[in-house]
Amino acid sequence: GNSVTQMEGPVTLSEEAFLTINCTYTATGYPSLFWYVQYPGEGLQLLLKATKADDKGSNKGFEATYRKETTSFHLEKGSVQVSDSAVYFCALGRIQGAQKLVFGQGTRLTINP
Amino acid sequence: KAGVTQTPRYLIKTRGQQVTLSCSPISGHRSVSWYQQTPGQGLQFLFEYFSETQRNKGNFPGRFSGRQFSNSRSEMNVSTLELGDSALYLCASSQPGLGSGTLMKYNEQFFGPGTRLTVL
Numbered sequence: 001g002n003s004v005t006q007m008e009g010p011v012t013l014s015e016e017a018f019l020t021i022n023c024t025y026t027a028t029g030y031p032s033l034f035w036y037v038q039y040p041g042e043g044l045q046l047l048l049k050a051t052k053a054d055d056k057g058s059n060k061g062f063e064a065t066y067r068k069e070t071t072s073f074h075l076e077k078g079s080v081q082v083s084d085s086a087v088y089f090c091a092l093g094r095i096q097g098a099q100k101l102v103f104g105q106g107t108r109l110t111i112n113p
Numbered sequence: 114k115a116g117v118t119q120t121p122r123y124l125i126k127t128r129g130q131q132v133t134l135s136c137s138p139i140s141g142h143r144s145v146s147w148y149q150q151t152p153g154q155g156l157q158f159l160f161e162y163f164s165e166t167q168r169n170k171g172n173f174p175g176r177f178s179g180r181q182f183s184n185s186r187s188e189m190n191v192s193t194l195e196l197g198d199s200a201l202y203l204c205a206s207s208q209p210g211l212g213s214g215t216l217m218k219y220n221e222q223f224f225g226p227g228t229r230l231t232v233l
Binding site: 036041042043044045046049089093099100101102103104105106 | 117144146148155156157158161163168169171203205207220221222223224225226227
């Protein structure tokens, strides 16, 4: 079936550290891949996306590359800030022709000053 | 452009009751999807509505139902509430994914702030 596995959290880093959150997926067909972020008390915001293999999504210093050979979409940022503290979700979309998302379990990120 | 709005933001009910949650999509968006978020199960897809018709459904019991109105606003209903229904219910709107299969154009979903339902 279609599923997403994310690196287990929580993750705690110091400001300006390098961030990687691992995400691997299992899917039929040609899914699109997404990273969403959820701040406390809020809904989900799209952080970045990639719609086909080898695409790189980027936004606000975050990057992720759609790797079909390793079925991965790891999230990276070179220098994190306290304001990046949130829960991050990796997700599959466009699954079997459906307008729906399949999410990973989420990774809680805390950045200490 | 106003974002997705959900009402109410918080709700407390008791077991056995029923509840209706409302979602107003972004103007011009015709597809509305609902998701349930719990600490144990994470984010799970409930259903998607387009043109007042349920187009896709997740793996939830029949107690969970929804509908969409001609103005694209959507409601979801949960009957005979159970303790395990306590969750954050998120609504997302988008332009519909037109086409089918691998040719379907997937459109980004924009999420509302959610309705926090507590069942006592």
